Amino acid sequence: MNTFHQYNETDPLKKVIIGRYQGYRAEEAYVEIVNEEQKKGLPDVQELGPEFESFKHHLEARGVEVLVPQYVGKFVYDQLTPRDIGITIGNKFVMSNMVNQSRRYEAAGIFPMINNMKGEEPAILLPPGNDILLEGGDILVDKGNIFVGISQRTNEAGFDFLEEVFGDRFNLVPVYCRSLDEGKNVLHLDCTFNPVGRQHALIYPDGFREVPGIIKDEYQWIEINAEEQAELATNVISINQDTVISRDHKKCQRVNDEMKKVGIEVIELPFDAAPATGGSFRCCTLPLVRA
Structure with a gap:
């Protein structure tokens, strides 16, 4: 399992990087508040540790190879959500160009892991130029499509870059999301849309400026309301078409049911500490191999 491979969001998960809780907020002087959830208060390592260890255990129990980023240093205070660092598309890996300065060095923690992976060369792609903004939480690969959320973290230049690179193999779909300044707590696309099962999707319709026709036509919706979305009920991780990991939380219960x-x-699974920083199970995972 040393070749990048991801063509569908619900294909069997074989190899994944999960968030690193060790070293979180090691030096308060470097902490940068980057989203609305963090303004409510940040967790500590003692809260994060048991939840991440339980998450890792359940993934490994299902046959998933789990990797954890190397510690970058105290100036990178948060390595909890590796999803945003990059994205596996087909047999290539695209590095993100992230908006927030405090997150740009997180990539150093996963370099040894992705450098050992193979794929069609060049297997690791770097967006050219600072005007191209991309974050992995805005990109979903499913059923021959690459859905690209365009809002506060990924821009149209990022979409154009992906279309140029992958347009001959995938159908690129721009998805315009409502952002925080529009009164919607939608940081990334995976906070409002997430394919699950064989043909379903968790979806928060109010998080879109307009739902693309292909999402209306290709998926059976499990709709999420504003309260459920605020608790990241959309942000589950699929182990395969038949199995997901989701929060054990009263406001996620209806969606789970x-x-x-x-x-x-x-x-x-109980998972309350990481969501207090703005990310749940999907945000806390970076798949390298789905096969």
């Missing part, structure tokens, strides 16, 4: 009704096994 709806997934169960359509035949999806839902592994419900």
Whole structure:
């Protein structure tokens, strides 16, 4: 499993990088508040540790190879959500060009892991120029499509770059999301849209400026309301088409039950510390291999 491979969001997860809780907020002088959730208060390592260890255990119990980023240093205070660092598309890996200065050095923690991976050369792609903004939480690869959320963290130049590189193999779909300044707590696309199962998707319709026709036509919706979205009920991680990991939280329970009704096994785990920083299970994972 040393070749980049991801063509669908729900294909069996074989190799993944998860967030690193060790070293979180090691030096308060470097902490930068980068989203609305963090303004409510940040967790500490003692809260994060048991939740991440349990998450890792359940992934490994399902046969997933789990990697953890190397410690970058005290100036990178948060390595919890590696999803934003990059994205595996087909048999290539695209490095993100991130908006917030405090997050740009997180990539150093995963360099040894992605450097050992193979793919069609060049297997690792770097966006040219600072005007191209991309974050992995805004990019979903599914059913021959690359859905690209365009809002506060990924821009149209990022979409154009992906279309230039992958347009001959995938259908690129721009998805315009409502951002925080529009009164919507939608940091990335995966906070408002996430394919699950064989044909379903968790979806928060109010998070879109307009829902693309292909999302209307290709997916059976499990709709999320504003309260559920605020608790990141959309932000589950699929282990395969039949299994997801989701928060064990009262405001996620209805969504979990709806997934169960359509035949999806839902592994419900306590996970409250990382969501307090703005990311749940999908944000805290960076798949390298789905096969």
